[in-house]
Amino acid sequence: MSTLDIDFVRAQFPAFSEPSLQGQAFFENAGGSYTCKPVIDRLTRFYTQRKVQPYAPYDASRLAGEEMDEARVRMAALLGVDTDELSFGPSTTQNTYVLAQAFRKWMKPGEAIVVTNQDHEANSGPWRRLAEDGIEIREWKIDPDTGSLNPEDLENLLDEKTRLVCFPHCSNVVGEINPVTEITAIAHAAGAFVCVDGVSYAPHGFPNVGDLGPDIYLFSAYKTYGPHQGCMVIRRALGELLPNQAHYFNADVLYKRFTPAGPDHAQIAASAGLADYVDQLCEHHGGPDGGASQRGAFVHDLMRAHEVALLQPVLDAVKDRNALRLIGPSDATRRAPTVALALNREAGPVASELAEMGVMAGGGDFYAVRALQAMGVKPDQGVLRLSFTHYTSRQEIDQLLGALDRVL
Numbered sequence: 001m002s003t004l005d006i007d008f009v010r011a012q013f014p015a016f017s018e019p020s021l022q023g024q025a026f027f028e029n030a031g032g033s034y035t036c037k038p039v040i041d042r043l044t045r046f047y048t049q050r051k052v053q054p055y056a057p058y059d060a061s062r063l064a065g066e067e068m069d070e071a072r073v074r075m076a077a078l079l080g081v082d083t084d085e086l087s088f089g090p091s092t093t094q095n096t097y098v099l100a101q102a103f104r105k106w107m108k109p110g111e112a113i114v115v116t117n118q119d120h121e122a123n124s125g126p127w128r129r130l131a132e133d134g135i136e137i138r139e140w141k142i143d144p145d146t147g148s149l150n151p152e153d154l155e156n157l158l159d160e161k162t163r164l165v166c167f168p169h170c171s172n173v174v175g176e177i178n179p180v181t182e183i184t185a186i187a188h189a190a191g192a193f194v195c196v197d198g199v200s201y202a203p204h205g206f207p208n209v210g211d212l213g214p215d216i217y218l219f220s221a222y223k224t225y226g227p228h229q230g231c232m233v234i235r236r237a238l239g240e241l242l243p244n245q246a247h248y249f250n251a252d253v254l255y256k257r258f259t260p261a262g263p264d265h266a267q268i269a270a271s272a273g274l275a276d277y278v279d280q281l282c283e284h285h286g287g288p289d290g291g292a293s294q295r296g297a298f299v300h301d302l303m304r305a306h307e308v309a310l311l312q313p314v315l316d317a318v319k320d321r322n323a324l325r326l327i328g329p330s331d332a333t334r335r336a337p338t339v340a341l342a343l344n345r346e347a348g349p350v351a352s353e354l355a356e357m358g359v360m361a362g363g364g365d366f367y368a369v370r371a372l373q374a375m376g377v378k379p380d381q382g383v384l385r386l387s388f389t390h391y392t393s394r395q396e397i398d399q400l401l402g403a404l405d406r407v408l
């Protein structure tokens, strides 16, 4: 397998040649990534040439609509699902909120939903609120020491009343990659649907959602080098079963049923740039020229191999330090490069110290309050989070490790 050409990768991100960002090593990617050039180019073209109401007969409008359609066609193909099984909404939090309203109407009092305490609040709070309507909420709890979710514990929470199981592909503080296919099979065997928050996983290589198997898969394009959009896969069987949440006359269009907000035309169109970027990486590295999901799988593995190689030294540098606790696995192959450290002091000021050394990182609870509490970390003290992606270089890792040596 070829290795990632990091110079080629970085040339696709204008941020790396931006004078005001020189010398700054970016380690808050789990909050929001840099944007790749194909997305920026498409956004600029849309705003300068196509910023009219789409789907009308004049050229600018026709091109606008075609580009929005292209984004859905190509991204759905990359994700291994049908075109109308992918919708764009304002954000993942908004998307889960709308989905929860649909489940609220569809479910009956006494039926149950499983949520975790590993999730970001976006895939937790909206579901928990269904308790107000008599839905039983069962919590799948993490191990307080490791932060792990054990699939065997899930089995004990399932019965004929369970309609939905919600969990993250990867938590934004624990970083461990959950076995989505295995968990989905357990939930499906009990007759429950599955909703996966893929926000912390998708930036590390788009998954083939069709092969993974969940009924719902959510991620945020602004963390996958794209515009500020929430991307939501809803498989057909579930999407047609749940009550429509959009205008009544849109009920027959699957990709509109759970996105009542007016679409952000430019940002949806620009999302096609994510597929351009994957194709560029695939072609440059001599990947397969087969279908989109094959190209996506090749690029996924390329990104992942680069990230794992850079991540292990970071984990090795922090795992045995007395003054801190590494959250999640110390084996890079088991996790995303999103590394949370619980310190013996408040994390925010440490992030400020790092900023003075040219390392951009964050400190806080990252909206994973329940996960931190379950592991005995005080949310107001928070964790220092160091997160990177495939475009991060070895030099930046060295800069990070040097800076950590000084602040920890």
Ligand SMILES: Cc1ncc(COP(=O)(O)O)c(C=O)c1O
Pocket (backbone or CB within 6 Å): 030, 031, 090, 091, 092, 093, 094, 120, 122, 123, 168, 170, 171, 172, 197, 199, 200, 219, 220, 229, 230
């Ligand atoms: C794991 C995870 N899930 C969900 C969200 C919420 O995504 P959005 O900002 O698109 O609502 C975030 C945002 O940080 C996240 O990290």
